[in-house]
Amino acid sequence: xxxxxxxxxxxxxxxxxxxxxxxxxxxxxxxxxxxxxxxxxxxxxxxxxxxxxxxxxxxxxxxxxxxxxxxxxxxxxxxxxxxxxxxxxxxxxxxxxxxxxxxxxxxxxxxxxxxxxxxxxxxxxxxxxxxxxxxxxxxxxxxxxxxxxxxxxxxxxxxxxxxxxxxxxxxxxxxxxxxxxxxxxxxxxxxxxxxxxxxxxxxxxxxxxxxxxxxxx
Amino acid sequence: xxxxxxxxxxxxxxxxxxxxxxxxxxxxxxxxxxxxxxxxxxxxxxxxxxxxxxxxxxxxxxxxxxxxxxxxxxxxxxxxxxxxxxxxxxxxxxxxxxxxxxxxxxxxxxxxxxxxxxxxxxxxxxxxxxxxxxxxxxxxxxxxxxxxxxxxxxxxxxxxxxxxxxxxxxxxxxxxxxxxxxxxxxxxxxxxxxxxxxxxxxxxxxxxxxxxxxxxx
DNA sequence: TGCATAATTACGTGTTTTACGTAGGAGCTA
DNA sequence: TAGCTCCTACGTAAAACACGTAATTATGCA
Numbered sequence: 001x002x003x004x005x006x007x008x009x010x011x012x013x014x015x016x017x018x019x020x021x022x023x024x025x026x027x028x029x030x031x032x033x034x035x036x037x038x039x040x041x042x043x044x045x046x047x048x049x050x051x052x053x054x055x056x057x058x059x060x061x062x063x064x065x066x067x068x069x070x071x072x073x074x075x076x077x078x079x080x081x082x083x084x085x086x087x088x089x090x091x092x093x094x095x096x097x098x099x100x101x102x103x104x105x106x107x108x109x110x111x112x113x114x115x116x117x118x119x120x121x122x123x124x125x126x127x128x129x130x131x132x133x134x135x136x137x138x139x140x141x142x143x144x145x146x147x148x149x150x151x152x153x154x155x156x157x158x159x160x161x162x163x164x165x166x167x168x169x170x171x172x173x174x175x176x177x178x179x180x181x182x183x184x185x186x187x188x189x190x191x192x193x194x195x196x197x198x199x200x201x202x203x204x205x206x207x208x209x210x211x212x213x214x215x216x217x
Numbered sequence: 218x219x220x221x222x223x224x225x226x227x228x229x230x231x232x233x234x235x236x237x238x239x240x241x242x243x244x245x246x247x248x249x250x251x252x253x254x255x256x257x258x259x260x261x262x263x264x265x266x267x268x269x270x271x272x273x274x275x276x277x278x279x280x281x282x283x284x285x286x287x288x289x290x291x292x293x294x295x296x297x298x299x300x301x302x303x304x305x306x307x308x309x310x311x312x313x314x315x316x317x318x319x320x321x322x323x324x325x326x327x328x329x330x331x332x333x334x335x336x337x338x339x340x341x342x343x344x345x346x347x348x349x350x351x352x353x354x355x356x357x358x359x360x361x362x363x364x365x366x367x368x369x370x371x372x373x374x375x376x377x378x379x380x381x382x383x384x385x386x387x388x389x390x391x392x393x394x395x396x397x398x399x400x401x402x403x404x405x406x407x408x409x410x411x412x413x414x415x416x417x418x419x420x421x422x423x424x425x426x427x428x429x430x431x432x433x434x
Numbered sequence: 435t436g437c438a439t440a441a442t443t444a445c446g447t448g449t450t451t452t453a454c455g456t457a458g459g460a461g462c463t464a
Numbered sequence: 465t466a467g468c469t470c471c472t473a474c475g476t477a478a479a480a481c482a483c484g485t486a487a488t489t490a491t492g493c494a
Contacts, residue, residue, distance in 0.1 A: 096429055124349060131348050132341060155470060168420040171451065183473050186452070193452090200452085200480095203385040205422040212313055372441060388480065401443050403481070410481090417451095417481085 003029040004120045007047070009040045009054035009066065010082070015105065019053065019082075022109045028116065037061025037069070044074060051120050052079045056090050064093050071098030078119040091130055101125035154195060159213070161188040165201055166208045167216075220246040221337045224264070226257045226271035226283065227299070232322065236270065236299075239326045245333065254278025254286070261291060268337050269296045273307050281310050288315030295336040308347055318342035371412060376430070378405040382418055383425050 006023070008016050008030055016033050023030065031047055034040040036058045043049075052070060056063035067079045080101040081094045091102060100119040103111060104127055115125040126134075154162065164174045171189070175182040193199070196207045208214055223240070225233050225247055233250050240247065248264055251257040253275045260266075269287060273280035284296045297318040298311045308319060317336040320328060321344055332342040343351075371379065381391045388406070392399040410416070413424045425431055 092429070093432075126348060131343060134351060157471065165419055166423070168416050168423065170417065180471085181473060182451090184471075187473070188471080189451090190453075199385050200387065200418060202382055202418040202422045205419045206383070206385065209426065212309070215310075374442065397442085398444060399479090400445060404444070405442080406480090407482070 003027060004116060005029050005031045005048060005050045006116065007032050007034065007040060007043060007049045007052050009034045009037070009052065009058070009063070011035050011055065011058045015055070019112065022112050023116070027113070035059075037063065037066030040066055041069060041073075044070065044077070049074075049077060051116055052077055053082055053116065054079065056081060056083045056094060064090065064097050067094060067097040067099050078122070080115055080119050080125070091133055102130045103127045104129055154192060158188055158192050158195070161185060162192050162204060162208060163214050165189065165192075166205050166214060220244060221333060222246050222248045222265060222267045223333065224249050224251065224257060224260060224266045224269050226251045226254070226269065226275070226280070228252050228272065228275045232272070236329065239329050240333070244330070252277075254280065254283030257283055258286060258290075261287065261294070266291075266294060268333055269294055270299055270333065271296065273298060273300045273311060281307065281314050284311060284314035284316050295339070297332055297336050297342070308350055319347045320344045321346055371409060375405055375409050375412070378402060379409050379421060379425060380431050382406065382409075383422050383431060 003025075004027065006028055008019060010016050010019075010033075020030055031049055032043045034043055037054075038061045040052070040054065041061075044052075052067075054063045054066055063081060063083075067081070070077055070079060078101075079099045080103065081091075081099045082103060082105055083090065083094075084105055094102060100122075101115050101124055103115045103125070107115070107127060111127065115127070118125040160178065161174060164177060169177065171182045171185045174185045178185070189201075192204065196204065198204050198207050220242075221244065223245055225236060227233050227236075237247055248266055249260045251260055254271075255278045257269070257271065258278075261269075269284075271280045271283055280298060280300075284298070287294055287296060295318075296314075296316045297320065298308075298316045299320055299322055300307065300311075301322055311319060317339075318332050318341055320332045320342070324332070324344060328344065332344075335342040377395065378391060381394060386394065388399045388402045391402045395402070406418075409421065413421065415421050415424050
């Protein structure tokens with residue numbers, strides 16, 4: 001098994017230095033370093049890299065843009081995102097851009113090694129802090145909900161109509177689907193808008209998503 | 218530290234038996250067992266329970282419904298979901314219903330103990346398989362995207378309009394916001410619909426969410 | 435610099451949807 | 465039976481949408 005070739009991207013030399021000290025040269029090879037995304041892309045054109053370890057917040061070109069570019073241009077390359085805790089809302093973006101893993105800058109030496117090794121093998125690695133942040137988005141938070149004012153339950157028919165609205169159906173199509181008049185669909189829709197406090201169809205989609213009313217969206 | 222009082226809910230006696238054998242009586246107390254959600258709720262009315270360990274697929278009342286009910290009625294109670302691998306699409310629903318943790322039925326003895334202990338302490342516990350399933354939803358999958366037919370990039374103005382549409386603004390409101398005519402908003406909107414292949418405002422919201430175009434939704 | 439192209443702005447006209455008021459029949463329950 | 469909610473549906477006016485058209489900037493690039 002050959003050494004894992006790493007490109008280290010971070011705008012702070014100290015961070016890069018710290019990371020290097022974590023990676024013993026018998027197993028990992030820091031093939032190159034870059035200060036930002038632009039530099040990293042240039043290096044990737046020239047050198048053969050296994051794992052890209054990158055910061056998120058950087059001048060010139062940030063890690064999200066870099067990751068997206070890399071995912072498109074070098075699909076075999078694995079990206080491991082490295083970040084501070086307070087950049088939590090970037091996690092989803094980074095994962096969406098194609099990052100295979102995500103760890104915090106104050107991770108342990110062992111965690112860094114494990115993360116790099118795993119992503120290099122094609123697996124994913126998410127630090128437990130990252131996992132919690134993501135899961136929080138799925139777990140109902142004790143935060144005051146936005147549109148809680150007058151929570152009125154929708155009737156069966158109204159939910160049906162709402163569901164079809166969220167599937168991009170027009171009133172006429174909904175009417176045909178349910179064998180009722182388009183005027184009736186309008187009335188139901190109006191009542192749903194009233195009950196939910198939404199202003200238009202776009203609002204209804206958001207409402208349904210917020211509350212995860214339907215599986216298929 | 219007293220023993221953790223557990224209510225075990227699963228419609229298969231054998232599973233319950235297996236779980237019990239995993240939990241040493243010095244640390245855990247199986248206060249009661251139930252065959253389904255309905256039974257569980259009755260028991261919860263009578264007995265004092267710390268952690269609810271429940272299956273998802275059950276007759277009468279399933280785990281998701283049970284969990285939602287419990288979260289509402291007994292907020293201090295912690296729910297740990299226990300499931301088969303092939304119920305993966307229920308994970309989000311279960312978490313959304315208020316489950317604090319999620320493990321698979323073929324977990325190790327150690328993992329079960331750890332999960333129960335953690336949720337009892339108010340922390341979360343997600344098995345690595347669960348984490349991966351959730352993360353997959355955030356990671357771009359190599360599946361053929363739905364509306365990839367003629368991927369046309371939106372202009373800056375069009376994105377701006379789309380963003381406001383997704384914020385439930387009416388044409389008139391968008392026009393006022395951007396200091397342009399409502400007719401112009403219509404034109405932009407029409408072009409966006411054309412480019413995205415959507416049929417109406419509801420579709421545009423879905424499109425934006427699918428592609429995570431905007432952070433604030 | 436200049437021209438081709440794209441982006442932004444906007445209107446005319448006809449259709450569809452929305453806003454708001456109204457209302458009958460079905461079904462359930464006190 | 466009276467009262468309630470739900471589902472159904474219409475009238476009218478305003479807003480939004482569909483489709484065609486077009487003028488005024490920007491912008492890239494030869």
